[in-house]
Amino acid sequence: MGTVKVGLIQFFSITLLFELGTALVVNLGMAAGRDAWLSILIGSAGGIGVFAGYAYLYRKYPELPFTAYTRKVLGKYIGTPVALIYVILYINLAARDLRDGSTMLAMATMHNTPLFILSMLMILSSAYVLHKGFEVLTRTSLVFLLLVLLIGLFSTLMLMFSGSINLNRLLPMLEDGVEPVIRSVLHQNYMFPFGEMIAFTMLMPFLSNVKKGPWVIAGAMLVSALMLSFTMALNISVLGDDIVERSPLPLMPTISKISISDFIQRVDIFVVMVLIIGVFFKISVFFAAALIGISDLFGIPYRKMLYPCTLIILFTSMLDARSFTEHLDEGGRLLYTVYPFLMIAIPAVLILVSVLKSYFSAPRPG
């Protein structure tokens, strides 16, 4: 590890794209109804709190990925199985995102293209970039971030000009009190998309600046939270909370409402572009995390495991569920059963053990 170093700007952009990823196009936080934007903001605060824990571990072992310091802290016999679980987690998350992306694409535009073909093309492009290396991925993200931001700016302005925004649809705020918002935060929003930052514990050793690095990543998380929250508020103020709640991809109908004197219209292909870009970076980051984990655990060179891993992700994503509904249902349940254990509990144990270790092994005076 640590031969390649990646600059702060690149890390900022890949974090931002990773967080926006699929979350930008799905109906995020709609368990809170029209206060979804609020639950995203609260969720991001929780997510940044969790990330502070990861940052603590990183500062302690700046040269090591998560799988390496797990073994260091917990010892070889407990640490290795735990690290292995994380490799499986990353592969699974990559596969889930691949399924998300390919199914949404099939629903939105490509009705007759087999899912397998869509998935294969997507994962092959990820594999190609990772074959070039993690650094290339981060530099690619810079280009695409610009594109996503431009699309976002354009769409927001056009929605304003076409007069589809009605802020009354966001009212009344907190109709049923704070309870639904908190429930939505606990069930979803601090984990998705913010808890998925666990993948960055594998990538942070590439950071060129140990001191500023975690701050930059936290900053990117905050920016992404603001953008996600703004997008959800936009969706609701254009479509109303009921339609948003019932659409799997609410950004699509929102953008399709853009119509400026019958000249600028049907720009919803932008949403498909944002979807593809987001899914690509999400898969790639998880994929990279899994590869780094494998090469660290088993000492196999990173590139050698690339294609086998591609196949595993591709088939996991295909076998994951029969229908998209089943896939989403599964994902929803994972969010508050399995993921908190892996993304909060185990890192917390690691922090605790490493603090205790350093306390007891500290050289005592006298």
Place this chain on the structure above:
Amino acid sequence: MNNKRLGLSLLITMQMLLPLVLTGCWDSVELNRRAIVSGVGIDRGPSDDQKYILSFQVIIAEEISGEQTRSSSPVALYSGSGRTMFEALANASRQTARFLSLGHVRVVVISEEFAREGIKDMLDVLERESDMRLTSLVFISKDQPASEVMSTMTVFSKIPANDLVEKLDTTSKQFGYNYKMEVDDVIRGIQVRGGGPVINGVFRTGGRERGDSNDNLKTITPDTILRISRLAVFKDDKLKGWLEGKTAFGTVLLLNKLKEFPVVIKKDNGYLAFNVYQSQVSVDAEAKDPEHPVIIIKITQQAALKESPNSLDLTSPEVLEKLSEQLTMEARSQIREAIAAARKLESDYIGFGEAVKRENPHGWKKVKDHWEDIFAACEIKIDADTVIRHTDMRGNSFQVY
């Protein structure tokens, strides 16, 4: 030697991999294999087996702009029936030589008969289908089957559906009370508790005989004209009645969708005409006690004098002040009439319940089940103000000496 082998194997691999890129075109349908649907008419069939009769107005691209025009109709109407909308679509597309593509549907016309029965079920496919856009405009065809509206040749646009869109645009910008009502507006309207959507009415005037052929356009006075007029008001998803004239103006004023409209008032023994070109309306509620809410309606209007045959001194601010007071009275009476009409139809399509909900969400929960009773009796305060900005290009009007 080794290099040559490597090159060869690379070439073969590339040849095997490159066709993968072609899978991106799996869903492609070439433009000349598509039949673009510009409008859909939905009629109630006679039986449950033929519940939906869909008429698709399909653009014949060669007739719109092509060198080999056959000077025949620029659009064709295909219809199909079925138990569901989708089945009807499938049945209709069996008659067409090309794939019906729904991405450019601009107009959806629902027959009055069907609207009285309820429109909820048919809207599901309109919002679910990913090819359809939410920006399609919805109309109710008054007294006539929707298929007749869809099959009327129009003067200003070769494609009748486009003509309808342009007519609505024109009437909503000037003189008319009709405004753009799109699919998602209708869905949200249906979901308003105690209320319903307001949808534009459309109908055909004149004889039917020549309306669907080019002959309709050969005379100076077309036999048949499509008119957008009246508003269909709903309770939940069922059509309750039609509004027109002053009531319709008042209703659209309350919904804050009115851009520019004429107002005529009587002064002494003549009539004066004004053009109200700016009106801002807000509907709020004072709902500490949700059982007895007070609805507060604020209107500010700007008007310009357009016609005055009287000998009034229009250069005097006092006179204009009096006239603007009269305009304010007119606005009040428009709104009162609109509210009276809504109460008579027992449907809160003007959004008073929404105002109470915004103001007092907890109280709203308690009263929403019997909102109809409260709506029929609640107190209303109208706070109106009108300014006459100018008298156009003359001061006083000329007189005979």
